[in-house]
Amino acid sequence: MSIDKDTAAKVAKLARIRVEDDALPALAQEFNDILGFIEQLNEVDVDGIEPMTSVTPMRLKRREDVVTEGGMVDKVLSNAPDAREGFFAVPKVVE
Amino acid sequence: MTDLNKLTIAEARDALRKGDVTSLELTEACLTEIEGAGALNAFVHDTSDLAREQARAADVRIKAGDAPSLCGIPLGIKDLFCTRGVPSQAASAILEGFRPEYESTVTQNLFDAGAVMLGKLNMDEFAMGSSNETSVYGNAVNPWKVDDRQLTPGGSSGGSAAAVAADLCLAATGTDTGGSIRQPAAFTGITGIKPTYGRCSRWGIVAFASSLDQAGPMTKTVRDSAIMLQTMCGHDPKDSTSADIPVPDFEAMLTGDIKGKVIGIPREYRMDGMPAEIEKLWADGSAMLKDAGAEIRDISLPHTKYALPAYYVIAPAEASSNLARYDGVRYGHRARLEQGDGITEMYEKTRAEGFGDEVKRRVMVGTYVLSAGFYDAYYNRARKVRTLIKRDFEQVFDAGVDAILTPATPSAAFGLGEMANADPVQMYLNDVFTVTVNLAGLPGIAVPAGIDAKGLPLGLQLIGRPWEEGDLLNTAYALEQAAGFVAKPEKWW
Numbered sequence: 247m248s249i250d251k252d253t254a255a256k257v258a259k260l261a262r263i264r265v266e267d268d269a270l271p272a273l274a275q276e277f278n279d280i281l282g283f284i285e286q287l288n289e290v291d292v293d294g295i296e297p298m299t300s301v302t303p304m305r306l307k308r309r310e311d312v313v314t315e316g317g318m319v320d321k322v323l324s325n326a327p328d329a330r331e332g333f334f335a336v337p338k339v340v341e
Numbered sequence: 342m343t344d345l346n347k348l349t350i351a352e353a354r355d356a357l358r359k360g361d362v363t364s365l366e367l368t369e370a371c372l373t374e375i376e377g378a379g380a381l382n383a384f385v386h387d388t389s390d391l392a393r394e395q396a397r398a399a400d401v402r403i404k405a406g407d408a409p410s411l412c413g414i415p416l417g418i419k420d421l422f423c424t425r426g427v428p429s430q431a432a433s434a435i436l437e438g439f440r441p442e443y444e445s446t447v448t449q450n451l452f453d454a455g456a457v458m459l460g461k462l463n464m465d466e467f468a469m470g471s472s473n474e475t476s477v478y479g480n481a482v483n484p485w486k487v488d489d490r491q492l493t494p495g496g497s498s499g500g501s502a503a504a505v506a507a508d509l510c511l512a513a514t515g516t517d518t519g520g521s522i523r524q525p526a527a528f529t530g531i532t533g534i535k536p537t538y539g540r541c542s543r544w545g546i547v548a549f550a551s552s553l554d555q556a557g558p559m560t561k562t563v564r565d566s567a568i569m570l571q572t573m574c575g576h577d578p579k580d581s582t583s584a585d586i587p588v589p590d591f592e593a594m595l596t597g598d599i600k601g602k603v604i605g606i607p608r609e610y611r612m613d614g615m616p617a618e619i620e621k622l623w624a625d626g627s628a629m630l631k632d633a634g635a636e637i638r639d640i641s642l643p644h645t646k647y648a649l650p651a652y653y654v655i656a657p658a659e660a661s662s663n664l665a666r667y668d669g670v671r672y673g674h675r676a677r678l679e680q681g682d683g684i685t686e687m688y689e690k691t692r693a694e695g696f697g698d699e700v701k702r703r704v705m706v707g708t709y710v711l712s713a714g715f716y717d718a719y720y721n722r723a724r725k726v727r728t729l730i731k732r733d734f735e736q737v738f739d740a741g742v743d744a745i746l747t748p749a750t751p752s753a754a755f756g757l758g759e760m761a762n763a764d765p766v767q768m769y770l771n772d773v774f775t776v777t778v779n780l781a782g783l784p785g786i787a788v789p790a791g792i793d794a795k796g797l798p799l800g801l802q803l804i805g806r807p808w809e810e811g812d813l814l815n816t817a818y819a820l821e822q823a824a825g826f827v828a829k830p831e832k833w834w
Contacts, residue, residue, distance in 0.1 A: 257712070260708050301552060325440065327674070
């Protein structure tokens with residue numbers, strides 16, 4: 247499996263990271279180096295093996311589905327690059 | 342007392358309790374050392390005012406006779422831990438200016454015990470790296486130096502390792518996703534333990550790969566690791582994977598008696614091209630444990646070879662998901678937008694500007710292996726291989742092995758910049774001996790055990806059964822005593 251420039255562009259788009267056109271060939275090459283390394287996994291016989299979901303056998307704890315903490319709008323917004331009137335502000339998303 | 346910054350936690354604790362020294366004196370000694378150690382670039386955010394305040398409060402507690410072991414002990418904190426009101430940016434430009442409104446559980450546990458935070462420590466960006474060369478703060482530098490080159494302290498907890506090795510603090514926190522405590526500990530001649538997955542709460546630690554990340558102490562001795570780990574771990578309802586099981590008194594378990602313990606030597610860890618010095622160190626370590634009364638047994642962990650490739654599917658996959666939160670909306674950096682830019686441009690520009698190259702690479706690899714059509718071929722296959730890697734360990738533990746001895750790293754510390762032209766996989770090979778432990782969720786400890794021909798420290802790794810950090814620390818303690826490693830870097834900074 248070889249990654250070309252177009253695939254690299256598609257992955258960058260999916261990851262929401264802008265990559266300039268002239269950087270794509272080098273990026274594709276790096277992907278190929280890493281994926282080439284990962285290809286070794288195809289040597290392993292994994293028939294009938296369950297994919298790991300939890301490294302230590304544990305049942306995640308349950309709790310009541312209720313509000314445990316809240317009422318701290320100022321703290322939640324204190325690090326926002328742009329916040330107005332108690333909300334996070336972003337560029338217009340609906341025309 | 343002189344050279345207070347050079348004390349171990351245990352020595353300082355005893356001196357504090359006897360009234361021979363105050364926490365403020367210890368803290369000032371460390372702050373002075375930090376000030377003179379700019380060349381190491383270990384401390385990246387100064388919290389000296391907070392440190393003095395915490396030290397004064399600790400002195401009051403000690404006088405009142407209410408002094409847990411860490412009360413008044415000055416520590417460095419890796420920048421990955423969120424600390425209330427103090428910059429916490431995981432060495433990334435994307436978290437520039439971020440000051441959390443909350444405290445991570447691990448640092449809260451340390452502060453509740455009276456520990457003092459001297460400052461935040463350098464690291465690889467988002468803990469992705471093995472040489473501390475991906476940090477927005479620039480490289481941390483190893484205090485060990487044998488020629489005109491500057492050496493890496495390892496990574497990702499490179500600042501923590503450099504700070505402890507250079508006696509800028511008594512100990513430091515680290516985190517370990519694929520070896521990020523143990524490899525830098527080995528490169529700088531200190532001790533570092535990654536506990537069993539679930540021992541330390543991950544709450545408030547900037548997430549890299551949630552199924553692999555664990556915090557742990559980086560210290561001057563095994564005893565100090567036992568003391569500090571004790572305080573760091575414990576059940577936390579805020580982390581759903583935090584283990585709700587009792588934490589034993591680790592320090593009390595340090596008897597040094599390992600008679601009858603079975604130590605496994607895995608044949609798959611004997612890599613092609615392994616330097617003779619590493620091979621010798623490993624054999625010497627095995628002989629030391631045998632002399633101490635342990636039984637040495639050859640074992641096989643057949644899927645070892647596939648651990649790194651499985652890791653480089655699973656860790657980037659989880660990272661791509663975890664790092665999706667850096668979108669320029671809630672915290673950190675937001676790119677300046679052009680007229681007509683919408684929200685997608687905001688995300689793409691923000692992330693392009695805020696993430697460094699290695700982080701971008703891993704987020705994109707993770708995105709690829711999780712994308713439609715490749716999920717089964719890469720991600721699910723890697724998770725199946727992970728099951729097999731864990732099973733390898735379970736089988737040797739079931740056969741009576743108490744701990745496994747391996748080298749900690751494939752080499753001693755290398756020069757900063759020396760890997761710049763290598764492909765990314767070459768750097769990943771640094772974690773070849775440590776990454777299996779994260780995939781299997783086991784505790785692992787690096788102990789300094791020797792010096793190479795150039796004069797650089799080398800470490801051995803011991804891997805223990807799940808939840809048996811106490812027994813593992815005791816085996817490490819026996820190894821530490823037998824190895825008698827006392828070398829310190831000569832001060833050049």
